[in-house]
Amino acid sequence: MLKILCTAEFDQDYIEKLEAFAEVRRRGFSINQDFREMLTKEELKDELQDADIFIVGYDKVTDDIIKAAPDLKLILSVRDGPEENIDVQTCKELGIPVLFSAGRCERVVPEHTMMLMLAMARPLIWANQALYSGLWSKETEQEDPDRYYSFFKVIDQSRELYGKTLGLVGAGRNGVGLATRAQAFGMKIQAFDPYADRETMKSYGIELVDLDTLMRTSDYISLLARVSEETKGMIGARELSLMKQDACLINTGRAALMDTSALIAAVSSGKIRAALDVYDNEPLSQDDPLLKLDPSRILLTPHFAGCSIDRITFHSKAATENIIRFLNAQDVDHIYDASVLSTQAFTERGGKIRGYLNNR
Numbered sequence: 001m002l003k004i005l006c007t008a009e010f011d012q013d014y015i016e017k018l019e020a021f022a023e024v025r026r027r028g029f030s031i032n033q034d035f036r037e038m039l040t041k042e043e044l045k046d047e048l049q050d051a052d053i054f055i056v057g058y059d060k061v062t063d064d065i066i067k068a069a070p071d072l073k074l075i076l077s078v079r080d081g082p083e084e085n086i087d088v089q090t091c092k093e094l095g096i097p098v099l100f101s102a103g104r105c106e107r108v109v110p111e112h113t114m115m116l117m118l119a120m121a122r123p124l125i126w127a128n129q130a131l132y133s134g135l136w137s138k139e140t141e142q143e144d145p146d147r148y149y150s151f152f153k154v155i156d157q158s159r160e161l162y163g164k165t166l167g168l169v170g171a172g173r174n175g176v177g178l179a180t181r182a183q184a185f186g187m188k189i190q191a192f193d194p195y196a197d198r199e200t201m202k203s204y205g206i207e208l209v210d211l212d213t214l215m216r217t218s219d220y221i222s223l224l225a226r227v228s229e230e231t232k233g234m235i236g237a238r239e240l241s242l243m244k245q246d247a248c249l250i251n252t253g254r255a256a257l258m259d260t261s262a263l264i265a266a267v268s269s270g271k272i273r274a275a276l277d278v279y280d281n282e283p284l285s286q287d288d289p290l291l292k293l294d295p296s297r298i299l300l301t302p303h304f305a306g307c308s309i310d311r312i313t314f315h316s317k318a319a320t321e322n323i324i325r326f327l328n329a330q331d332v333d334h335i336y337d338a339s340v341l342s343t344q345a346f347t348e349r350g351g352k353i354r355g356y357l358n359n360r
Helices: 012-018 041-047 065-066 088-094 108-121 124-132 140-143 145-155 173-183 198-204 211-217 237-241 260-268 310-328 338-342 344-348
Strands: 003-005 022-028 053-056 074-076 098-100 163-171 186-193 207-208 218-225 250-251 273-276 298-300
Touching: 012 022, 012 310, 041 065, 074 310, 088 338, 088 344, 098 173, 098 310, 108 173, 108 250, 108 273, 124 145, 140 145, 145 344, 163 173, 163 211, 173 186, 173 211, 186 211, 198 207, 211 237, 237 260, 260 273, 298 344, 338 344
Parallel strands: 003 022, 003 053, 053 074, 074 098, 163 186, 163 218, 186 207, 218 250, 250 273, 273 298
Antiparallel strands: none
């Protein structure tokens, strides 16, 4: 019987499907979804000693860990970007395919981003806090009318999304998902993505433009690109200076896509507004300059755009189906580098269990 090590958050119903043909061990983060319980490097090496298949979420799977796992033949990342925490090059050299659960955040991240857009169009969080702090109250109206009427100066700046332009920096699954939701509010959608197909984007109602045009003409700009050498720091002081007065930049992608210091300066100057879910250093320190900005012009959430119970079910289903297809010698939906399947190393490693279920 195959042996599977699972350190990722995983739906129990799909664990039971895997147990029909494998012995499944859940360890570390998988058990309680507590990052304090993640395995150390040495613990992970020990757990992988006899594992044929490794289902991983956030553990760092480095070169030395992979080389210390003699029986490992297949890795399944429940994340969309397995290269972020897995040494995929070493996996290829050793003939270990890396499958992944593509699209697990294609609903939750667009929904969270849409929520931030709505909350910035109408300063929802600020207004809620104003109510609880007593700013909007009979007592303040009577005792401090200047402070009371300062409330209306903010809420009177509320905006509608209808007719506004959303600019997507990155038009992958999350970008297209956000576009679909924004179109329901009557927004015009444009995107900057050098790798997107123009006709495909047109079919989604998305117009491809260059980055400068997008920065100049969008009312809301959403950063959803993948981080690469090309995209690191792609939004800096120059790009922010192109934005419309009071336009809003929303980053639910990765902090590395932008220059945070430049963003702080742009928000502080009153030029733009912003909503962020990702940061250079996480969690934020209480003295972080982002927390000192005017809360009516910036909205901060604690990196949870991709979190949902439904996401766990999605990636568990996708992972299980991918593993079963591989073990049936069928084409898998998502493999990091399919060229590994044609290597001699694969024949001697991962290929040993491809078709396993056909031969039982």
